Amino acid sequence: MPTSCCSDTRAGTNTFFSKNAETYLRRFRKKGLRKEQRSLAAGIAAVGLDDRSVLEIGCGVGGLHLTLLQRGARSAVGVDISEGMILRARSLAADLGFGDRTEYLLGDIVAMDAGIAHSDIVVLDKVVCCYDDLDSLLTVSLGKAGLVYALSFPRPHPFNRWGIACISAVGGLLRWPFVPKWHDWGAMLERICTSGFTERYASQSLFWSVRVFARA
Numbered sequence: 001m002p003t004s005c006c007s008d009t010r011a012g013t014n015t016f017f018s019k020n021a022e023t024y025l026r027r028f029r030k031k032g033l034r035k036e037q038r039s040l041a042a043g044i045a046a047v048g049l050d051d052r053s054v055l056e057i058g059c060g061v062g063g064l065h066l067t068l069l070q071r072g073a074r075s076a077v078g079v080d081i082s083e084g085m086i087l088r089a090r091s092l093a094a095d096l097g098f099g100d101r102t103e104y105l106l107g108d109i110v111a112m113d114a115g116i117a118h119s120d121i122v123v124l125d126k127v128v129c130c131y132d133d134l135d136s137l138l139t140v141s142l143g144k145a146g147l148v149y150a151l152s153f154p155r156p157h158p159f160n161r162w163g164i165a166c167i168s169a170v171g172g173l174l175r176w177p178f179v180p181k182w183h184d185w186g187a188m189l190e191r192i193c194t195s196g197f198t199e200r201y202a203s204q205s206l207f208w209s210v211r212v213f214a215r216a
């Protein structure tokens, strides 16, 4: 893919999620973690959180990794393409008293690869459906995970696939800055397993599937 095309996609993702960042923050402050995030936190805690480092890719406003810190993790790095999300994650971390145990980096994890340290736990919550180049996203994120790899993604069901296809088609016609992506989720799970991980936790809601893997 030409560089200009990738930069356009990243710019569109930044525009869309920065516009919505305040809503994400307000929702977290009012209601706490979403259902799929509660599942991710439970699944990761079941494998073991104590004194572990966390890398959350596409961290949004940070509610999930800040909760993992509250439950025993040692430190967290949040990476996001969206400037608005990173700004709010930083301020939420400070408000919750985690300013000194968190670091926030603005950018596309795939482009930043070499500058990101390995972590015990890598989390991607509703991120794999926000990025075109799933193959590179998996290569980089799996390479950073020392012990645990946890993610949520759209449940592979025809209704969900059809829903995302409709949103993408309308978004393409109306030139929205961002549209969600549908990938081969079965192939993604296989790739995680062939990278040396074993599934340790699984749950699903109507739309989201949650999986937590640990190094075999």
Ligand SMILES: C[S@@+](CC[C@H](N)C(=O)[O-])C[C@H]1O[C@@H](n2cnc3c(N)ncnc32)[C@H](O)[C@@H]1O
Residues within 6 Å of the ligand: 013, 014, 017, 024, 057, 058, 059, 060, 061, 079, 080, 081, 082, 085, 107, 108, 109, 110, 124, 125, 126, 127, 130, 131, 137
């Ligand atoms: C649907 S939002 C989810 C945010 C957060 N995980 C949550 O559940 O509240 C997806 C986020 O991933 C970010 N994102 C997508 N692709 C990314 C990439 N390659 N590197 C870093 N962030 C990315 C977007 O900017 C966006 O903030």
